[in-house]
Amino acid sequence: MRFYVTVNLMDKFKRLLKIINYANPGKGLLTAIGLLSVLGATSSLLFPVMTQKLIDLASNSGQLPTEWIGILIAVLLGGSVASGYNFFLVGKVGNRMLVNIRAKILAKAIYLPVPYFDNTPSAEPASRAVNDTEIINGVVSQHFEPFISGLITLVASLVILWILDWQLTAVLFATLMIAFLITVPIAAKLTQLSKSVQKEEANFLSFITERFAQIRLIKAYNAEQETLAKSQQTLTNLYDLGLKEVRIGAIMAPIAGMTIISTLIIILVFGATRVSQGEITIGTLIAFILYLFNIVFPLIQFTYFFAELNKAAGAAERVEELLEETSEQSTNKGELCFKPGDITLQNVHFNFEPKVPLFKRLNMVFPKNKKIALVGASGAGKSTIFNLLLRFYQPGSGNIKIGDHSIFEFSLEDWRKHVALIAQDTPLLSGSIKDNLTLGLRQEISQRDLEKVIDAAELTEFIKTIPNGLEAPVGEKGVKLSGGQKQRIAIARAMLQDSPVLLCDEATSNLDATTEHKLQQAMNNLAVNRTTIVSAHRLSTVIDADLIYVLKGGNVIAEGTHEGLMKNSDYYQELVKHQFSALKTNNENPQQLEALVTP
Numbered sequence: 001m002r003f004y005v006t007v008n009l010m011d012k013f014k015r016l017l018k019i020i021n022y023a024n025p026g027k028g029l030l031t032a033i034g035l036l037s038v039l040g041a042t043s044s045l046l047f048p049v050m051t052q053k054l055i056d057l058a059s060n061s062g063q064l065p066t067e068w069i070g071i072l073i074a075v076l077l078g079g080s081v082a083s084g085y086n087f088f089l090v091g092k093v094g095n096r097m098l099v100n101i102r103a104k105i106l107a108k109a110i111y112l113p114v115p116y117f118d119n120t121p122s123a124e125p126a127s128r129a130v131n132d133t134e135i136i137n138g139v140v141s142q143h144f145e146p147f148i149s150g151l152i153t154l155v156a157s158l159v160i161l162w163i164l165d166w167q168l169t170a171v172l173f174a175t176l177m178i179a180f181l182i183t184v185p186i187a188a189k190l191t192q193l194s195k196s197v198q199k200e201e202a203n204f205l206s207f208i209t210e211r212f213a214q215i216r217l218i219k220a221y222n223a224e225q226e227t228l229a230k231s232q233q234t235l236t237n238l239y240d241l242g243l244k245e246v247r248i249g250a251i252m253a254p255i256a257g258m259t260i261i262s263t264l265i266i267i268l269v270f271g272a273t274r275v276s277q278g279e280i281t282i283g284t285l286i287a288f289i290l291y292l293f294n295i296v297f298p299l300i301q302f303t304y305f306f307a308e309l310n311k312a313a314g315a316a317e318r319v320e321e322l323l324e325e326t327s328e329q330s331t332n333k334g335e336l337c338f339k340p341g342d343i344t345l346q347n348v349h350f351n352f353e354p355k356v357p358l359f360k361r362l363n364m365v366f367p368k369n370k371k372i373a374l375v376g377a378s379g380a381g382k383s384t385i386f387n388l389l390l391r392f393y394q395p396g397s398g399n400i401k402i403g404d405h406s407i408f409e410f411s412l413e414d415w416r417k418h419v420a421l422i423a424q425d426t427p428l429l430s431g432s433i434k435d436n437l438t439l440g441l442r443q444e445i446s447q448r449d450l451e452k453v454i455d456a457a458e459l460t461e462f463i464k465t466i467p468n469g470l471e472a473p474v475g476e477k478g479v480k481l482s483g484g485q486k487q488r489i490a491i492a493r494a495m496l497q498d499s500p501v502l503l504c505d506e507a508t509s510n511l512d513a514t515t516e517h518k519l520q521q522a523m524n525n526l527a528v529n530r531t532t533i534v535s536a537h538r539l540s541t542v543i544d545a546d547l548i549y550v551l552k553g554g555n556v557i558a559e560g561t562h563e564g565l566m567k568n569s570d571y572y573q574e575l576v577k578h579q580f581s582a583l584k585t586n587n588e589n590p591q592q593l594e595a596l597v598t599p
């Protein structure tokens with residue numbers, strides 16, 4: 001068992017060191033800390049032997065050797081100054097590591113591929129960047145240096161004790177071994193518990209982050225109590241685990257106390273006997289007892305260190321896991337220069353779930369600078385085609401090309417720079433309207449150009465009426481704006497990006513009929529001289545497309561112009577008929593009605 005414990009500890013130590021090394025704490029600082037630790041340890045090692053000298057000199061000569069007292073004070077002072085400065089340096093290293101490792105986690109996480117985020121709760125990277133790094137910092141800042149200097153003091157003290165009196169040392173060693181054998185299984189239990197606590201805490205964080213992100217949904221469905229009840233289970237688990245930890249701590253503390261006192265008593269009794277028999281001096285016994293503290297205190301320190309090491313190793317493992325994920329950048333070649341051309345999907349096979357293909361040998365052509373529409377029932381695969389074009393997902397087989405080149409030959413950054421997306425759920429980020437409009441823009445934009453785009457996106461009136469105008473905050477995910485306002489900002493953002501390929505996923509679904517009609521002209525202007533791929537449930541917005549693909553269950557079942565499809569595709573006619581009756585019932589935009597039914 002001891003062998004297993006040692007190997008296990010070494011693994012944890014190595015894992016932690018790997019992350020520490022990764023966090024780049026600075027070799028110079030580490031060397032300084034090492035040297036100061038040795039200095040601090042030397043001071044604690046010198047103190048007992050000098051006390052012994054002082055007592056023996058005083059008891060032999062009957063006078064206080066003042067020069068020895070001066071040296072003793074100097075040694076103590078030197079040790080304290082070294083320890084104090086070391087404390088500062090260790091804190092500095094800890095904070096530097098915290099910043100470095102957090103920056104590396106964020107730099108890694110932001111480049112992870114979309115499927116990673118599909119399968120991971122969104123609080124996970126945050127939990128690793130905040131909680132796990134804090135645990136690692138805790139062990140580095142508070143426990144690492146005391147462990148190293150404690151180890152030096154302990155080993156050196158044992159050697160000195162052996163030289164001072166090997167028999168007393170043998171008794172001391174035996175007592176400590178018994179204490180060690182008692183505490184190892186308890187420490188192992190503590191390790192297990194702290195792993196469970198960390199897992200529960202991560203679950204709790206994910207749970208509450210997700211619930212609060214959807215607070216409106218929870219309130220609208222009166223799900224507050226249900227949410228609280230669900231969180232209660234995790235809280236109860238955390239309480240139970242915490243209680244178990246406290247129980248073990250309550251057993252450990254008296255064991256530690258009893259170990260110190262019984263060791264002291266044994267040494268005092270055994271030592272006093274040896275002094276009375278004239279085998280050692282009183283100075284040696286006092287030095288022995290002082291060295292005893294040099295051994296016992298590091299040992300107590302070690303129990304805390306190993307408990308924290310267990311937590312930190314768990315945290316380091318999770319951080320390492322994230323850092324070792326494959327980022328989406330890794331497949332890039334990035335040597336090619338972008339040139340507009342027809343976009344073709346060639347025999348594309350794709351599945352989200354294993355063995356459930358969404359697309360099997362999908363073939364499509366999106367001619368250069370034309371407007372192409374994707375229509376079909378919900379779940380037909382329209383957004384997934386956009387996601388593939390944006391390289392959020394990789395086809396299982398087949399290829400996607402622009403002109404003669406596979407889109408996968410471009411660097412991701414270069415490819416995405418040339419593709420603008422107006423997404424279905426109109427995502428916005430907290431910040432101002434202007435921040436959202438200029439998201440990702442590399443070049444400075446003049447006020448005039450900005451105003452032109454704002455005007456084209458029918459945003460001028462709205463921006464004029466709100467306090468702070470363009471600088472007005474939109475709130476988290478744009479909660480302070482209406483669906484239509486968000487959608488117009490998303491359209492303006494795509495206009496500013498000015499990319500040769502434009503993807504509009506239900507770009508106008510949240511707009512009222514009048515605004516949609518007005519914006520349609522702007523959208524048509526935007527479509528000029530760029531390949532525009534549009535997905536829309538409102539067919540009236542796509543009937544003017546140069547080419548319409550009709551999708552069903554991941555297959556293209558018909559293609560052509562609106563007029564052609566009205567003649568040749570029963571399914572398309574069905575879609576139009578349904579929409580016609582829906583619009584008629586709602587007494588909606590007469591222009592749309594007219595456009596739909598007129599071949």
Ligand SMILES: Nc1ncnc2c1ncn2[C@@H]1O[C@H](COP(=O)(O)OP(=O)(O)OP(=O)(O)O)[C@@H](O)[C@H]1O
Pocket residue numbers: 118352353358376377378379380381382383384385424
């Ligand atoms: N991230 C995902 N993980 C697993 N399955 C997914 C994922 N995204 C979409 N799907 C599934 O893929 C299929 C196609 O979805 P997609 O969003 O492309 O449809 P759509 O035609 O755009 O639908 P809608 O018109 O409702 O937006 C659906 O069955 C959907 O459940």
